[in-house]
Amino acid sequence: MTHEDDRALTEALIAARSAxxxxxxxxxxxxxxxxxxxxxxxxxxxxxxxxVGTVGGGCGEAEVIESAQRVIETGTPERVRVDxxxxxxxxxxxxxxxxxxxxxxxxxxxxDPTRV
Amino acid sequence: MTSRIDAAEAARVMLAxxxxxxxxxxxxxxxxxxxxxxVGQRLVLVREARDPQLTGHVGGDGGTRSRGALGDPRLEAxxxxxxxxxxxxxxxxxxxxxxQSTIGGGESTEVELYIEIRRPIRELVVVGAGxxxxxxxxxxxxxxxxxxxxxxxPDFATxxxxxxxxxxxxxxxxxxxxxxxxxxxxxxxxxxxxxxxDYECLIRALRMDPAPAYIGMIGSRRRVRATYVQLIxxxxxxxLIERIHAPVGLDIGAETPEEIAVAxxxxxxxxxxxxxxxxxxDVERVAERFFGxxxxxxxx
Numbered sequence: 101m102t103h104e105d106d107r108a109l110t111e112a113l114i115a116a117r118s119a120x121x122x123x124x125x126x127x128x129x130x131x132x133x134x135x136x137x138x139x140x141x142x143x144x145x146x147x148x149x150x151x152v153g154t155v156g157g158g159c160g161e162a163e164v165i166e167s168a169q170r171v172i173e174t175g176t177p178e179r180v181r182v183d184x185x186x187x188x189x190x191x192x193x194x195x196x197x198x199x200x201x202x203x204x205x206x207x208x209x210x211x212d213p214t215r216v
Numbered sequence: 217m218t219s220r221i222d223a224a225e226a227a228r229v230m231l232a233x234x235x236x237x238x239x240x241x242x243x244x245x246x247x248x249x250x251x252x253x254x255v256g257q258r259l260v261l262v263r264e265a266r267d268p269q270l271t272g273h274v275g276g277d278g279g280t281r282s283r284g285a286l287g288d289p290r291l292e293a294x295x296x297x298x299x300x301x302x303x304x305x306x307x308x309x310x311x312x313x314x315x316q317s318t319i320g321g322g323e324s325t326e327v328e329l330y331i332e333i334r335r336p337i338r339e340l341v342v343v344g345a346g347x348x349x350x351x352x353x354x355x356x357x358x359x360x361x362x363x364x365x366x367x368x369x370p371d372f373a374t375x376x377x378x379x380x381x382x383x384x385x386x387x388x389x390x391x392x393x394x395x396x397x398x399x400x401x402x403x404x405x406x407x408x409x410x411x412x413x414d415y416e417c418l419i420r421a422l423r424m425d426p427a428p429a430y431i432g433m434i435g436s437r438r439r440v441r442a443t444y445v446q447l448i449x450x451x452x453x454x455x456l457i458e459r460i461h462a463p464v465g466l467d468i469g470a471e472t473p474e475e476i477a478v479a480x481x482x483x484x485x486x487x488x489x490x491x492x493x494x495x496x497x498d499v500e501r502v503a504e505r506f507f508g509x510x511x512x513x514x515x516x
Contacts, residue, residue, distance in 0.1 A: 102360030110231045113224040125223045129330045140310040177256040207224045
């Protein structure tokens with residue numbers, strides 16, 4: 101992830117929390133084999149604003165978005181294993197031949213101390 | 217280090233550190249067998265850039281600040297050691313580390329930590345705002361460098377010519393870096409309008425402490441040779457001269473300014489990531505190794 105990506109993602113996280121929106125942050129924490137994005141790639145799932153960043157797109161990302169919806173609901177972090185090792189002959193764009201672990205955690209709005 | 221720090225606040229602290237020349241690290245619990253309530257807890261360290269000797273005491277004294285908590289003092293000590301090791305190793309990659317820890321003084325349990333590092337932002341300082349500087353600033357920004365372009369001609373280092381540069385500086389080549397702080401993540405490319413200026417900047421760059429990560433200088437084989445002779449005459453030691461990348465860039469047959477910028481950019485990536493600089497086709501020899509072998513077997 102470049103510095104500019106990092107800045108864009110961080111600014112989006114800060115914007116979501118100051119606007120009082122609850123969202124989820126997904127981070128690739130490990131990969132095996134060939135994966136579209138590498139360890140450290142992050143994606144914000146913001147129910148109001150959509151996605152910022154990417155953890156690789158395709159079917160794998162759909163699993164991560166499903167997890168993010170649960171995490172936003174429950175607040176309990178999840179670790180999602182995304183398997184991209186399906187048969188190469190399907191020619192699906194999501195087939196890369198690797199496996200990755202994505203850590204999904206909730207980001208809550210900033211607690212305003214004057215309102216507690 | 218009592219209060220929790222969430223992902224947004226951690227990202228903000230680490231970004232601010234990298235942008236102010238500091239190194240930051242974070243350890244996040246992503247799995248914890250015996251204590252699932254620790255998952256998602258995070259400890260962030262921010263280290264002052266100029267003092268690598270400091271030992272990273274959790275608590276914030278002596279050049280290292282910490283934020284957040286992992287919910288267990290022994291686990292925090294282990295995480296701090298891992299983050300210190302990662303900070304000290306310039307090739308360390310973000311990723312998972314498994315530690316055995318006794319949470320709350322109980323049985324030893326396996327804890328998986330995700331360790332991430334943010335180093336001070338990489339800078340590309342292009343000295344001379346001419347025809348190579350333009351594509352170079354562009355590609356540098358694309359690769360994630362914070363680009364500074366400097367020249368002594370005010371109508372060359374302009375926003376119109378360098379739309380994606382972070383800073384444009386009007387500088388006198390006799391003291392070019394007066395307004396441009398150089399650190400060990402700075403990459404200098406000397407492409408002024410004259411070799412005399414390149415040489416003056418080169419001498420200054422070689423004497424910098426801390427030394428920049430990269431010093432590249434444009435010039436033909438003959439020009440570069442003349443520069444080295446002059447440096448040796450001035451008593452510049454060989455080990456400093458060996459640090460100069462000149463002629464600059466990888467050998468890809470570059471001719472146009474754009475191609476030269478690509479060759480220099482490739483050299484920067486090579487230094488950062490490692491690699492041979494050869495075509496992957498020749499390095500991996502996929503066809504030769506696999507298909508050739510199978511064919512031999514079939515024929516046998």
